[in-house]
Amino acid sequence: MAKKVFEAADASNLVTELRRSFDAGVTCGYEWRVTQLKKLLVICDNHEPEIVSALHDDLGKPELESSVYEVALLRNSIKLALKQLKNWMAPDKAKTSLTTFPASAEIVSEPLGVVLVISAWNYPFLLSIDPVIGAISAGNAVVLKPSELAPASSSLLAKLLEQYLDTSAVRVVEGAVTETTLLLEQKWDKIFYTGSSRIGRIIMMAAAKHLTPVVLELGGKSPVVIDPDTNLKATVKRIISGKWGCNNGQACISPDYILTTKEYAPKVIDALKHELEGFYGKNPMESKDMSRIVNSNHFDRLSKLLEEKEVSERIVYGGQKNRESLKIAPTILLDVPLDSQIMNEEIFGPLLPILTLNNLEECFDVIRSRPKPLAAYLFTQNQKLKERFAMTVSAGGIVVNDIAVHLALPTLPFGGVGESGMGSYHGKFSFDAFSHKKAVLYKSFFGDSAIRYPPYSRGKLRLLKALVNSNIVEFFKVLLGLS
Amino acid sequence: MEGMEEIVEQSLREMRETFASGRTRSVKWRKTQLAAIIEMVKDNEDKMCDVLFQDLGKHSTEAFRDELGFVMRSATTALNFLDKWVVPRKSNLPLLFYPAKGQVISEPYGTVLVLSSWNFPISLSLDPLIGAISAGNTVLLKASELSPNASAFLAKTIPSYLDNKAIKVIEGGPDVATILLKHQWDKIFFTGSPRIGKIIMAAAAEHLTPVTLELGGKCPTIIDHHSVSKDMKSVVKRISGGKWGSCSGQACISVDYVLIEQSFASSLIDMLKPTVKSFFGENPKESGCLSRIVSKKHFQRLSRLLNDPRVQASIVYGGSMDEEKLYVEPTILLDPPLDSEIMNEEIFGPILPIITLRDIQESIGFIKSKPKPLAIYAFTKDENLKTRILSETSSGSVTFNDVMIQYMCDALPFGGVGESGIGRYHGKYSFECFSHEKAIMEGSLAMDLEARYPPWNNFKLTFIRLAFREAYFKLVLLMLGLIKK
Numbered sequence: 001m002a003k004k005v006f007e008a009a010d011a012s013n014l015v016t017e018l019r020r021s022f023d024a025g026v027t028c029g030y031e032w033r034v035t036q037l038k039k040l041l042v043i044c045d046n047h048e049p050e051i052v053s054a055l056h057d058d059l060g061k062p063e064l065e066s067s068v069y070e071v072a073l074l075r076n077s078i079k080l081a082l083k084q085l086k087n088w089m090a091p092d093k094a095k096t097s098l099t100t101f102p103a104s105a106e107i108v109s110e111p112l113g114v115v116l117v118i119s120a121w122n123y124p125f126l127l128s129i130d131p132v133i134g135a136i137s138a139g140n141a142v143v144l145k146p147s148e149l150a151p152a153s154s155s156l157l158a159k160l161l162e163q164y165l166d167t168s169a170v171r172v173v174e175g176a177v178t179e180t181t182l183l184l185e186q187k188w189d190k191i192f193y194t195g196s197s198r199i200g201r202i203i204m205m206a207a208a209k210h211l212t213p214v215v216l217e218l219g220g221k222s223p224v225v226i227d228p229d230t231n232l233k234a235t236v237k238r239i240i241s242g243k244w245g246c247n248n249g250q251a252c253i254s255p256d257y258i259l260t261t262k263e264y265a266p267k268v269i270d271a272l273k274h275e276l277e278g279f280y281g282k283n284p285m286e287s288k289d290m291s292r293i294v295n296s297n298h299f300d301r302l303s304k305l306l307e308e309k310e311v312s313e314r315i316v317y318g319g320q321k322n323r324e325s326l327k328i329a330p331t332i333l334l335d336v337p338l339d340s341q342i343m344n345e346e347i348f349g350p351l352l353p354i355l356t357l358n359n360l361e362e363c364f365d366v367i368r369s370r371p372k373p374l375a376a377y378l379f380t381q382n383q384k385l386k387e388r389f390a391m392t393v394s395a396g397g398i399v400v401n402d403i404a405v406h407l408a409l410p411t412l413p414f415g416g417v418g419e420s421g422m423g424s425y426h427g428k429f430s431f432d433a434f435s436h437k438k439a440v441l442y443k444s445f446f447g448d449s450a451i452r453y454p455p456y457s458r459g460k461l462r463l464l465k466a467l468v469n470s471n472i473v474e475f476f477k478v479l480l481g482l483s
Numbered sequence: 484m485e486g487m488e489e490i491v492e493q494s495l496r497e498m499r500e501t502f503a504s505g506r507t508r509s510v511k512w513r514k515t516q517l518a519a520i521i522e523m524v525k526d527n528e529d530k531m532c533d534v535l536f537q538d539l540g541k542h543s544t545e546a547f548r549d550e551l552g553f554v555m556r557s558a559t560t561a562l563n564f565l566d567k568w569v570v571p572r573k574s575n576l577p578l579l580f581y582p583a584k585g586q587v588i589s590e591p592y593g594t595v596l597v598l599s600s601w602n603f604p605i606s607l608s609l610d611p612l613i614g615a616i617s618a619g620n621t622v623l624l625k626a627s628e629l630s631p632n633a634s635a636f637l638a639k640t641i642p643s644y645l646d647n648k649a650i651k652v653i654e655g656g657p658d659v660a661t662i663l664l665k666h667q668w669d670k671i672f673f674t675g676s677p678r679i680g681k682i683i684m685a686a687a688a689e690h691l692t693p694v695t696l697e698l699g700g701k702c703p704t705i706i707d708h709h710s711v712s713k714d715m716k717s718v719v720k721r722i723s724g725g726k727w728g729s730c731s732g733q734a735c736i737s738v739d740y741v742l743i744e745q746s747f748a749s750s751l752i753d754m755l756k757p758t759v760k761s762f763f764g765e766n767p768k769e770s771g772c773l774s775r776i777v778s779k780k781h782f783q784r785l786s787r788l789l790n791d792p793r794v795q796a797s798i799v800y801g802g803s804m805d806e807e808k809l810y811v812e813p814t815i816l817l818d819p820p821l822d823s824e825i826m827n828e829e830i831f832g833p834i835l836p837i838i839t840l841r842d843i844q845e846s847i848g849f850i851k852s853k854p855k856p857l858a859i860y861a862f863t864k865d866e867n868l869k870t871r872i873l874s875e876t877s878s879g880s881v882t883f884n885d886v887m888i889q890y891m892c893d894a895l896p897f898g899g900v901g902e903s904g905i906g907r908y909h910g911k912y913s914f915e916c917f918s919h920e921k922a923i924m925e926g927s928l929a930m931d932l933e934a935r936y937p938p939w940n941n942f943k944l945t946f947i948r949l950a951f952r953e954a955y956f957k958l959v960l961l962m963l964g965l966i967k968k
Binding site for chain 1: 503505507526542543544545548552574575576583585587588590592593607669677679680682684685686687689690693700708711714717718720723724727728762763766770771772773851873874875877879880881882883884885888889892894895896897900901902904905906907919920921922923924925926927928929931935936937938939941944946948951
């Protein structure tokens with residue numbers, strides 16, 4: 001059966017339909033949210049083999065990576081939401097002050113309405129369903145647009161979500177630029193986008209037309225600083241598993257480049273070579289434990305980065321590639337020029353430049369001179385350096401002595417700043433990302449004072465001053481006519 | 484405007500240098516600036532009241548209540564709580580990550596832009612400034628050109644109180660705003676209309692700058708006469724105070740229109756009339772207690788709204804206007820047509836339409852059919868109606884049995900949703916509004932689990948699966964070789 005073309009009318013009908021469900025209150029209740037979350041859990045439990053196989057088709061992702069970084073993370077995320085939802089939904093009490101006395105106040109989390117989630121191809125399940133968990137937990141109707149660059153995953157998502165979830169409020173639209181453009185023309189109550197800074201700008205521009213708030217999960221060049229005062233073996237192992245062991249560098253929090261001192265760099269390179277061989281064998285092109293490059297476009301982009309003359313002669317390890325199998329070996333480069341292309345765009349692949357510094361202090365300037373990354377990593381045993389790094393380096397998140405693990409922690413907000421994005425999610429932050437925090441004030445009729453109202457007089461002004469300063473003595477003095 | 488381009492660039496450069504020097508990050512610097520704001524307001528009370536009178540005809544009591552006093556309290560709150568706000572929040576990590584630590588640090592965005600509006604030119608300028616400073620940013624403020632005296636006052640006075648390498652004021656209108664918006668900011672905070680809000684957000688998108696948009700909307704007021712009939716005196720007073728007592732209805736959280744059951748409309752009107760008289764006397768124009776309309780353009784907008792013949796026909800009180808004095812009399816309308824312009828744009832002036840319903844429960848549907856307002860007010864003691872309003876309608880805030888005071892409650896976030904805005908501020912929320920919540924995680928290099936690393940095998944897969952489920956007992960069994968995949 002030929003697929004029907006998605007047209008402007010389809011986009012607007014879709015939103016109208018979901019809005020009708022939302023307005024009817026379908027998605028608002030606790031029961032509905034829990035039912036949908038449980039269904040998502042069933043998808044994870046019953047369809048893991050299909051998910052693993054779709055990810056293998058799209059990215060050659062090793063089973064363990066799929067099973068852990070996509071399915072297991074999702075399962076945790078759903079379970080946490082199921083466990084915490086009642087708490088998250090409960091209003092927060094707020095303290096009121098003397099000026100507004102007598103009153104009580106609370107903050108109510110209410111769903112935003114109909115939201116759009118646009119996800120990316122590198123972790124097509126995690127990055128699709130994780131925001132959907134937030135959207136559903138918060139009681140929204142949601143449309144998911146998975147990336148067309150991971151087609152097997154996209155169609156599996158469409159199939160599974162339609163099969164399990166309430167289609168009156170949760171939908172999947174498959175497609176590429178045309179479909180996305182049509183979707184972006186609609187009025188949404190929130191847009192959650194994962195992808196590049198370039199598209200992020202387009203999304204926000206489209207959102208501005210309808211005053212739609214956005215969460216933009218973008219990327220950037222996440223630096224890794226290695227202080228010679230570290231446990232080198234553990235350091236390089238973590239870097240390798242965070243770089244090549246996470247979708248072969250095609251992850252938004254992947255280490256993009258290393259900063260270390262001139263003297264220490266050779267040791268880092270030797271250790272990297274040694275551990276890489278231990279992980280992926282003598283011929284990494286044959287290893288089954290590494291994803292491939294997503295498609296020939298990205299393969300060509302990476303090749304171009306490598307082929308720049310002053311870059312290619314800086315390869316100290318790896319460099320093999322095969323366009324047929326879309327494989328590129330783990331590649332380490334030493335001191336590529338700062339103005340080369342590879343140092344000016346997010347690499348998003350298995351290439352790892354090492355920049356050397358005369359002294360480690362310089363790392364702060366290098367990082368500060370560039371757009372704010374999604375993550376910044378530091379390996380050191382030096383407590384002072386840790387603190388300085390955490391306080392002064394601006395990035396979405398900072399991890400000391402590890403790579404990428406903060407992504408798995410629902411107690412930490414995950415999101416960028418500046419070029420790496422805006423807004424955050426994970427755990428309760430996901431719920432908050434899709435909620436409006438409505439301020440509610442309950443006032444009684446008791447205690448209405450004339451000072452609030454015209455006609456104004458000097459006495460009223462003085463009373464107000466006392467009240468605003470919460471100066472109780474002055475307040476009573478004026479009331480009693482003593483001042 | 485060529486000179487302006489350079490001034491903006493020069494200011495930005497200086498602010499960025501100051502931020503890079505790290506000076507604004509110190510809590511001491513922030514507190515010094517906050518204390519200086521309080522001092523500035525205290526020293527200049529009379530001048531501030533003067534400029535507010537010149538720009539808007541605001542009475543000094545009103546000016547103190549809504550602006551000066553409000554700013555002083557806001558700065559005092561920030562001073563008192565800053566030490567608490569800046570403390571990094573610890574996060575619990577699962578045992579699996581032991582020995583690791585997690586925390587969230589609030590870090591300043593950097594150099595931020597505050598664009599304020601003319602109706603509360605002092606407080607809507609200084610209140611966001613307090614937030615930006617509390618969070619440790621450098622700030623450029625542009626006040627509205629429609630309140631020129633307040634704008635000039637701020638531009639002249641702020642530099643002599645605050646660190647002028649970090650906090651700058653530029654005066655100007657839309658042309659200056661356009662220049663400012665071309666540049667990259669780390670956050671933009673805007674107070675004004677949805678129409679301009681869209682322009683701001685689109686400009687911000689170019690640089691991926693996060694925005695807070697404090698917009699407005701038509702804030703409805705529900706009167707459930709059945710349950711509050713004994714308190715109608717208070718109801719009428721509060722509504723009148725909220726509509727006419729605060730900048731003559733030129734406030735984003737002003738009462739825009741009233742919803743009431745048909746049978747009670749005439750008694751409401753009968754009570755409103757004497758209340759307005761008791762507030763402003765027989766001749767409100769001369770009372771000195773009623774702010775004037777800000778500009779000729781806004782006056783003409785209001786007279787256009789009112790001059791629709793169908794709207795004219797609905798006037799039950801007031802209706803006179805004086806273009807010379809930019810005066811619009813407190814005016815009450817009964818059931819103007821719902822498709823008239825006055826029922827479809829934010830009124831932002833001293834005109835109060837009363838819309839009658841057969842049953843007050845219909846108010847829910849009425850409000851739902853319109854864009855989300857910044858505030859909903861409801862006078863009711865009916866718990867069922869309260870619950871319906873809370874769960875079925877959406878708005879920036881809901882206040883029961885009063886109007887506008889939610890603005891004064893700094894324990895509550897203040898901000899809109901949908902057409903009424905993005906983001907929130909006041910109290911701690913102002914601090915958060917200008918901070919990036921940076922997640923920090925610290926691992927230990929001492930312990931390293933082989934199962935984390937490739938090459939992958941079944942043991943590692945099982946291990947990680949169990950670890951994720953936090954099935955620690957099974958993990959031990961697996962490690963001891965007592966279970967297999």
